[in-house]
Amino acid sequence: MPQKHDVIIIGGGHNGLVTAFYLAQAGFKPLILERRPQLGGAALTEEIIPGFRCSTLAHSAGPLSPGIVRDMQLEKHGLKMLRPETTLFAPTPDGRALLLYDDPARSAEAITKFSGKDAANYREFARALARIASVLGKVLQQAPPDIEDPGAGDLWNLLKTGKALRGLGKTDIFRLLRWGPMAVADLAAEWFESEPLRAIIAARGIFGAFLGPWSAGSSLLLLIRAAADAHPAGSAAFVAGGLGALAAAMGAAAKQAGVETRTGADVARIIIKDNRAVGVVLADGTEIAAGTVVSNADPKRTLLGLVDASYLQPEFLLKLQNYRCSGVTAKINLALSGLPTFTALRNQNSSDSSALNGRIHIGPEIDYLERAFDHAKYGEFSQNPYLDVTIPSVSDPSLATPGQHVMSIYMQFAPFKLKEGTWSSRRDALADTVIKTLSTYAPDLPQLILHRQVITPEDLEKTYGLSGGHIFHGELALDQFYATRPLLGWSRYHTPIAGLYLCGSGTHPGSGLNGLSGVNAAKEILKDLRKQ
Numbered sequence: 001m002p003q004k005h006d007v008i009i010i011g012g013g014h015n016g017l018v019t020a021f022y023l024a025q026a027g028f029k030p031l032i033l034e035r036r037p038q039l040g041g042a043a044l045t046e047e048i049i050p051g052f053r054c055s056t057l058a059h060s061a062g063p064l065s066p067g068i069v070r071d072m073q074l075e076k077h078g079l080k081m082l083r084p085e086t087t088l089f090a091p092t093p094d095g096r097a098l099l100l101y102d103d104p105a106r107s108a109e110a111i112t113k114f115s116g117k118d119a120a121n122y123r124e125f126a127r128a129l130a131r132i133a134s135v136l137g138k139v140l141q142q143a144p145p146d147i148e149d150p151g152a153g154d155l156w157n158l159l160k161t162g163k164a165l166r167g168l169g170k171t172d173i174f175r176l177l178r179w180g181p182m183a184v185a186d187l188a189a190e191w192f193e194s195e196p197l198r199a200i201i202a203a204r205g206i207f208g209a210f211l212g213p214w215s216a217g218s219s220l221l222l223l224i225r226a227a228a229d230a231h232p233a234g235s236a237a238f239v240a241g242g243l244g245a246l247a248a249a250m251g252a253a254a255k256q257a258g259v260e261t262r263t264g265a266d267v268a269r270i271i272i273k274d275n276r277a278v279g280v281v282l283a284d285g286t287e288i289a290a291g292t293v294v295s296n297a298d299p300k301r302t303l304l305g306l307v308d309a310s311y312l313q314p315e316f317l318l319k320l321q322n323y324r325c326s327g328v329t330a331k332i333n334l335a336l337s338g339l340p341t342f343t344a345l346r347n348q349n350s351s352d353s354s355a356l357n358g359r360i361h362i363g364p365e366i367d368y369l370e371r372a373f374d375h376a377k378y379g380e381f382s383q384n385p386y387l388d389v390t391i392p393s394v395s396d397p398s399l400a401t402p403g404q405h406v407m408s409i410y411m412q413f414a415p416f417k418l419k420e421g422t423w424s425s426r427r428d429a430l431a432d433t434v435i436k437t438l439s440t441y442a443p444d445l446p447q448l449i450l451h452r453q454v455i456t457p458e459d460l461e462k463t464y465g466l467s468g469g470h471i472f473h474g475e476l477a478l479d480q481f482y483a484t485r486p487l488l489g490w491s492r493y494h495t496p497i498a499g500l501y502l503c504g505s506g507t508h509p510g511s512g513l514n515g516l517s518g519v520n521a522a523k524e525i526l527k528d529l530r531k532q
Contacts, residue, residue, distance in 0.1 A: 011296030013041020018518030045244025062514035097344035136227035212373030327469035379419025473506035
């Protein structure tokens with residue numbers, strides 16, 4: 001092999017960039033191979049039509065781990081975060097509007113219009129969630145323990161976690177143990193009586209998951225996300241220039257640390273000799289040797305697509321084949337000639353620009369969310385979908401021509417496998433359904449649309465490399481979390497192939513654009529590299 005590198009990293013998504021950076025800081029020379037024309041993975045900014053740019057897939061940032069921002073000096077490399085005061089706007093079918101803010105006290109005041117009891121409970125819920133999140137946040141920042149043979153570091157981490165848990169007090173410990181397996185609908189109903197607020201809280205437990213609010217264990221997702229962001233409904237953290245600017249800043253930081261990157265480099269196969277990964281073969285036949293190979297691709301794409309099955313035990317293969325990663329999310333990006341007028345804001349004389357610079361939640365009731373999920377269970381996309389929407393050009397006018405806007409829409413539920421038809425034939429029907437749903441709340445939206453970009457679950461797999469179209473590289477659920485992510489016994493970023501590791505969202509914690517999977521993977525890989 002004419003080319004030789006210390007470490008090859010397959011995939012230039014945010015976790016791959018983070019892993020490469022920390023390996024380079026430790027003195028190694030990683031090479032990132034990205035099959036698409038640009039780095040970023042799901043963190044992309046692309047032009048919809050000339051003059052209109054939008055975050056193609058993910059539209060909010062994690063939030064990013066503060067430690068990563070500091071270590072990579074991302075602000076020095078051009079990262080500018082936008083944190084609007086209004087975090088969420090939720091219109092209701094009867095023309096009212098619930099607004100939540102970064103300030104819990106201000107949110108509670110807004111909730112009073114729906115329920116005085118809920119306003120008081122919201123403050124306490126926010127405090128309880130923040131306390132629990134402070135402990136869970138530590139769990140997200142460390143590798144799961146080796147279940148069969150825990151080392152001294154594992155035991156020390158478990159002791160520290162146990163001490164932190166004791167510090168919560170009996171009430172919060174009981175809450176943590178009880179909330180995890182609960183349906184998030186039950187959790188929301190215990191705290192709140194108004195349907196709009198219940199639905200907002202519950203939505204955080206089903207976003208990106210093949211779960212409805214009445215699904216057992218959906219509260220776990222709320223807790224996982226709260227561990228990185230304790231805001232009860234999730235904050236609004238955007239990047240100036242779209243999420244592609246985040247990837248650009250990470251790429252610049254990695255390059256400065258000594259990382260080499262190649263785009264348009266499609267890895268076709270991982271080379272294995274004597275049950276050890278020793279390099280890769282690109283789609284054009286180029287072979288590149290390396291002492292270590294790290295994959296930022298999802299577990300199925302890596303181990304069922306890039307590795308010859310003969311190198312894996314039948315029992316392992318069976319488990320991996322049953323690893324759940326069938327997505328339910330579609331993405332619609334719109335170029336707009338103006339700012340839509342939401343009836344709920346007009347009714348209460350609110351400023352559209354200030355209310356719309358955060359996230360827009362469409363899903364007014366728990367039962368609405370559950371009915372949206374019902375369609376997916378039977379292979380159909382929802383006719384009244386749950387939507388998570390942003391209009392990033394409100395706070396970042398550089399994304400569109402003056403006076404015009406871009407809209408980014410996450411749609412659930414759209415199952416990867418359709419019972420009838422194909423995604424190619426039903427692409428327009430999906431977009432029409434989404435626009436019709438939004439038009440219920442903003443009647444002038446259809447007249448403002450200049451162009452629409454429709455990304456189906458099938459596109460997420462074929463174009464962006466996400467197996468099953470799953471945006472988190474696999475279902476986040478009780479049986480695929482922490483020490484069982486992706487599989488029990490293989491949760492520490494290693495694989496059955498020596499010298500082959502995983503660093504993407506299919507590993508712990510795998511909870512979004514926070515970079516923690518990349519950090520944790522780098523720590524484990526460095527332990528092995530230093531032993532060698």
